[in-house]
Amino acid sequence: MKNTYILDGLECANCAAKIEEQVKKIEGVENASVSFFSRKMIIECGESNIDEIIEKAKKIVKKVEPDVKIKKA
Amino acid sequence: MKKKAIQIIVALILFFFSLIVSFENEWINNGIYLIAYIIVGLEIVLKAIRNIFRGKVFDENFLMTIATIGAFFVGDFAEAVAVILFYQVGELFQSYAVDKSRKSITSLMDIRPDYANVKRNNEILKVDPEEVKIGEIIVIKPGEKIPLDGVIIEGNSMVDTSALTGESVPRELNIGDEILSGCINKNGLLAVEVTKEFGESTVSKILDLVENASTKKSKSENFITKFAKYYTPIVVIIAVFLAIIPPFIIPGAIFSDWIYRALTFLVVSCPCALVISIPLGFFGGIGGASKVGILVKGSNYLEALADAEIVVFDKTGTLTEGVFEVQKIEAVGIQKEELLKYVAYVESNSNHPISISIGKTYGEEIDNTKIEEVEEISGHGIIAKIEGKEIIVGNNKLMEKQNIAYDKTEEIGTILYVAIDKKYSGYILIADKIKQDAKEAIKKLKGIGIKQTVMLTGDRKNVGEKVAEELNIDKVYTELLPDAKVEKVEELLKGKSLKGKLAFIGDGINDAPVLALSDIGIAMGGLGSDAAIEAADIVIMTDEPSKVETAIKISKKTLRIVKQNIVLALVIKVGVLILTAFGLSNMWEAVFADVGVSIIAILNALRMLKMSK
Numbered sequence: 001m002k003n004t005y006i007l008d009g010l011e012c013a014n015c016a017a018k019i020e021e022q023v024k025k026i027e028g029v030e031n032a033s034v035s036f037f038s039r040k041m042i043i044e045c046g047e048s049n050i051d052e053i054i055e056k057a058k059k060i061v062k063k064v065e066p067d068v069k070i071k072k073a
Numbered sequence: 074m075k076k077k078a079i080q081i082i083v084a085l086i087l088f089f090f091s092l093i094v095s096f097e098n099e100w101i102n103n104g105i106y107l108i109a110y111i112i113v114g115l116e117i118v119l120k121a122i123r124n125i126f127r128g129k130v131f132d133e134n135f136l137m138t139i140a141t142i143g144a145f146f147v148g149d150f151a152e153a154v155a156v157i158l159f160y161q162v163g164e165l166f167q168s169y170a171v172d173k174s175r176k177s178i179t180s181l182m183d184i185r186p187d188y189a190n191v192k193r194n195n196e197i198l199k200v201d202p203e204e205v206k207i208g209e210i211i212v213i214k215p216g217e218k219i220p221l222d223g224v225i226i227e228g229n230s231m232v233d234t235s236a237l238t239g240e241s242v243p244r245e246l247n248i249g250d251e252i253l254s255g256c257i258n259k260n261g262l263l264a265v266e267v268t269k270e271f272g273e274s275t276v277s278k279i280l281d282l283v284e285n286a287s288t289k290k291s292k293s294e295n296f297i298t299k300f301a302k303y304y305t306p307i308v309v310i311i312a313v314f315l316a317i318i319p320p321f322i323i324p325g326a327i328f329s330d331w332i333y334r335a336l337t338f339l340v341v342s343c344p345c346a347l348v349i350s351i352p353l354g355f356f357g358g359i360g361g362a363s364k365v366g367i368l369v370k371g372s373n374y375l376e377a378l379a380d381a382e383i384v385v386f387d388k389t390g391t392l393t394e395g396v397f398e399v400q401k402i403e404a405v406g407i408q409k410e411e412l413l414k415y416v417a418y419v420e421s422n423s424n425h426p427i428s429i430s431i432g433k434t435y436g437e438e439i440d441n442t443k444i445e446e447v448e449e450i451s452g453h454g455i456i457a458k459i460e461g462k463e464i465i466v467g468n469n470k471l472m473e474k475q476n477i478a479y480d481k482t483e484e485i486g487t488i489l490y491v492a493i494d495k496k497y498s499g500y501i502l503i504a505d506k507i508k509q510d511a512k513e514a515i516k517k518l519k520g521i522g523i524k525q526t527v528m529l530t531g532d533r534k535n536v537g538e539k540v541a542e543e544l545n546i547d548k549v550y551t552e553l554l555p556d557a558k559v560e561k562v563e564e565l566l567k568g569k570s571l572k573g574k575l576a577f578i579g580d581g582i583n584d585a586p587v588l589a590l591s592d593i594g595i596a597m598g599g600l601g602s603d604a605a606i607e608a609a610d611i612v613i614m615t616d617e618p619s620k621v622e623t624a625i626k627i628s629k630k631t632l633r634i635v636k637q638n639i640v641l642a643l644v645i646k647v648g649v650l651i652l653t654a655f656g657l658s659n660m661w662e663a664v665f666a667d668v669g670v671s672i673i674a675i676l677n678a679l680r681m682l683k684m685s686k
Binding site: 011012013014017020021033034035036037038040042063066 | 123124127128133168171174175284285287288289290298301302344345348349352353356
């Protein structure tokens with residue numbers, strides 16, 4: 001299942017790459033991708049533990065880019 | 074952004090004032106520098122401190138803070154201010170450029186309809202397109218966007234499809250025609266029965282495709298991300314060594330001198346120029362391509378296309394129109410119109426594509442009372458009695474079987490010989506038409522260095538070979554069943570060079586396995602065909618095979634720019650690092666290597682957005 005989020009305020013390309021890399025490492029995530037230009041984060045994962053994964057992903061975003069607001073697309 | 078610009082201008086004035094007017098007490102000058110620094114740089118220092126507490130060391134704010142505060146300590150007040158000033162100018166410019174390219178891509182894709190006028194209980198309501206259900210009637214006024222896919226049930230109009238196809242000439246649509254969302258209704262009032270929900274409509278699919286394209290990363294992007302991961306820590310570590318070791322081992326070395334060099338290293342340590350300009354190049358390339366009706370599903374495909382070496386075309390529907398048409402009527406001892414009429418009557422009860430194309434060419438009502446005794450001879454043709462005459466229509470086998478003295482023709486295509494009352498009366502040639510730009514397309518592909526062009530077809534040998542010859546295609550394989558096409562492509566894939574890529578172009582109908590198997594699958598005439606949009610990596614929205622060359626050209630240009638940026642950034646950065654280590658360069662050059670290179674790389678990448686037709 002694909003979940004798309006908008007990362008509002010994402011201004012740093014290097015941070016986008018860092019977020020992508022770390023989100024990919026979350027357990028249960030099949031694939032993840034962050035596009036700096038469309039300000040989108042797409043997480044592909046199974047449905048069972050989805051809430052937990054999204055929570056972890058949000059934490060990563062907050063840590064790498066504290067000013068970014070995450071919205072469900 | 075405006076606030077930042079004002080800060081920069083004020084700091085700039087103070088900086089130059091202090092640079093030009095030197096006071097007797099140099100601390101007045103230094104004080105002015107300090108004020109300028111606080112105005113323009115405080116924000117960065119605060120961010121750096123905040124990020125350290127969040128466990129995020131080594132970000133660019135931190136590096137800039139260390140470098141400039143270090144410069145203050147070694148007494149270079151002017152340099153500290155200059156570095157932070159330049160950095161901020163660069164940042165401002167960077168966000169401006171990124172903003173601009175984001176906007177230009179979204180305006181390119183400004184085809185999302187905001188509302189639909191739906192007819193409910195004899196009232197016309199303005200609703201969100203997502204609320205409209207299949208089977209409902211929507212009304213589209215002149216100048217409005219078509220919100221959902223459907224069929225016209227009332228009215229006719231010129232429709233602008235340029236947002237989908239890049240084609241500037243509007244199409245005329247009438248009752249019964251299919252109409253696609255994302256187009257613009259130019260002049261007439263239309264009533265349309267909706268055939269697809271918004272989420273499944275063409276406009277949603279295309280928006281989805283383009284918006285998500287930049288999430289599929291190219292090899293170059295992945296390389297840079299990896300590179301950035303190691304680059305910064307390595308430069309920082311070298312900087313630390315540079316500050317500590319030489320003063321102890323080199324006799325006469327001055328401590329502050331080496332600290333200055335180390336600080337300069339920090340300024341160059343940010344990989345921003347690369348990290349931003351490479352995806353920007355691809356982003357621009359994908360945007361530029363969509364402007365001319367070529368949808369690329371990911372940076373990786375755009376990158377691969379530049380290495381295309383073998384281009385394989387499907388014949389029917391790709392190089393040819395895919396519709397059978399009467400190409401020639403040869404009448405012997407009878408008027409052409411007369412001959413066509415008889416054949417049309419004979420064929421009128423058949424649903425074969427060939428019969429349908431004859432009916433279309435004839436174009437007049439068939440009077441069924443005139444037809445008697447229709448006999449279909451499988452694999453040969455039809456014999457019927459029309460207006461009391463015996464008409465035989467069929468291939469050469471039928472003519473021979475019926476002992477009719479006919480002139481065999483060498484024309485390529487499907488030939489229907491006609492005999493009236495056992496007397497040979499001519500033939501009708503039916504063939505698939507080659508697309509207007511097909512020949513040009515092949516020629517252009519050779520012109521940009523494609524090593525081999527191949528055509529695959531399920532059609533008969535003589536038809537396939539004639540088309541290939543006319544188009545100057547290198548290799549042709551005919552009479553292939555769908556699974557044989559897969560085998561042929563597998564064979565071709567083995568024959569290419571290590572780095573070379575194979576692109577397959579089909580119309581998306583029953584060639585999905587081949588599209589998936591090829592390095593790059595390109596579907597043509599994707600307009601309205603879901604299968605094509607799903608299966609392919611690149612979708613050409615128009616029916617023109619010449620767009621393949623356009624796509625490859627865009628891809629090559631994108632890669633050229635990306636490579637230029639990589640080389641430019643690396644050469645300048647490494648160059649400045651080396652010069653700095655030997656004390657031949659100062660912080661000014663370092664700022665250029667950081668911010669200046671970023672700006673140049675971004676400007677270079679922005680060229681992709683100006684892709685013309």
